[in-house]
Amino acid sequence: MVLAAGYGKRLQPLTSTLAKAVVPFLNRPLLDYTLDWLSRCGFTEAIVNLHHRPESVRAHYRKEQFGIDVHFSVEESILGTAGGPRKVLDRLGSRVLIVNGDVxxxxxxxxxxxxxxxxxxxxxxxxxxxxxxxxxxxxxxxxDGCVTHIPGVGAGESGADDVASGCFTGIHIVEKEVLELVPENRFCGMVDSIYARLLEERVPLHGQVVSGSWYEIGTPDRYISCQLEALHCEEFPLAFEGYQRIRPGGYGRGLVGPLPAGISPPFMIDKQVKLEEASLISGVVIGSEAYVDRGASVLNSVLMKRAKIGAGAYVERCIILEDGVVPSGARCVNQVIAPEVLKKT
Structure with missing residues (x-):
């Protein structure tokens, strides 16, 4: 089960019109990577819960995607990380893999x-x-792998027997009887309510430190950093389908004209993007039909579809949303720029 119902408040305004699960990650909806990952790992069916902007998710996915049968569970009122799975308890098996939709x-x-x-x-x-x-x-x-302490929820106590620690990835395996503890049709969090209860009652709750990469895009800063790191490490084959590897860490497809001399990896540039000469570009993910005018600098930033950077502008650690325009000569640092914001300023 993929949890995709949340509001994504920390990512606003990216999530004002999109569910967080379909915010672009390396120019593809984030949920693409989750479904592809599940398919590669042998899963054949997934339930995706929806609440905030459900139409933005439904528009992207057919019943079968990446070899996975995809089913949706729409929540009229958001039910939380435990309440969502509880709602579809009769559709789950005796054991279920639950995955947060923002990783x-x-x-x-x-x-x-x-x-x-x-x-x-x-x-x-x-x-x-x-x-x-x-x-x-x-x-x-x-x-033995038993969880002894969960910070912030008042559950368990650290002790001398602790041998490892790590952050919860939002990936967990849950027995059906755990979900039966969740109240029906009410908001309920898995960690702060159900897992805290298991610890208090000394019911076996385990954790395992796992290997592999893990990117959580819950804030604008992590949204930028995770994409650039994933691009540099070239870890997701799905991301590079249809792209030409121009140089290590640098990818493009369907470009309009040659790349400027001032571009350096990591970068991913989608089709119909125009980059004028004498622009300085480094550490970028650029969506289709975007435009960077002459003499502009774009550093460690994400430009979505049809974003435009004016001549001589300076953009660093910014997210420019679809159809966003940075005026010529403007300086933007650590900002999320939406079209309606730019019109006002």
Whole structure:
């Protein structure tokens, strides 16, 4: 089950008109990567819950996508990370893999599934201990993999037997009987309500530190950083379908004219993009039909479809939404720029 019902408030205004699960990631809807990942890992069916901007998700997906049968569960009132799965309990098997809809990953769920099956736990959380996890609270586990402490929810206590910690990736395996603890038709969070209860009642709850890449795009800063890192590492084959590898870390397709001399990787440039000469471009993901005028500098930024950067403008760590225009000579740093905002300024 893929959780895609949330409002994505921290990503606004990117999520004003889109569900977070279909915000572009390397010029494809983020959910593409989740469904492709599930298919590559052997899954054949997925339920995707929807609430905020459900039409933006439905518009992208047929019943079968990437070899996965996709079913939607629309929530009239948002039900939370536990309430969403509880709503479709009768459509789930005895054990379910639950994945947050705002992540892209190469984690192998097979190892997680194997650990869970042999542990006797009612739920097993995939934990990540790479550099990125330090932005998030660390969940602690003992030598047997039992979760001993979940920060921020008052559950469990760290102890001398703790041997590892990592942030919760939003990927977990859950037994059906756990979902039966969730109240019906009410908002309920999995970690702060259900997993906290399991810890308090000393019911087996496990965590496993997993290998593989994990990108969570929940804030504008991470939205930019995760794409540039994934582009540099070239980790998602799906992202590069149809693109030409121009140089290490640099990809383009259907370009209008030659690339300017001032461009350097990592970069991904979609079709019908025009980049004028004497522009300085480095660390960018640029959507189709975008335009960068002469002498502009665009650094560590994401430009969506039909975004336009005026002559001599300076853009750094910005997200320019569809049809957004940065005027000539403007200086924009650490901003999310929507068309309606630019019209006012």
């Amino acid at each position: 892209a990953t190469t984690i192998n769920p097979g190892a997680l599934w194997k650990h869970h099956s042999s542990s006797g736990a009612l739920a097993t959380m995939a934990l990540h201990a790479g550099p990125a996890w330090r932005e998030f609270p660390g969940i602690k586990i003992d030598k």
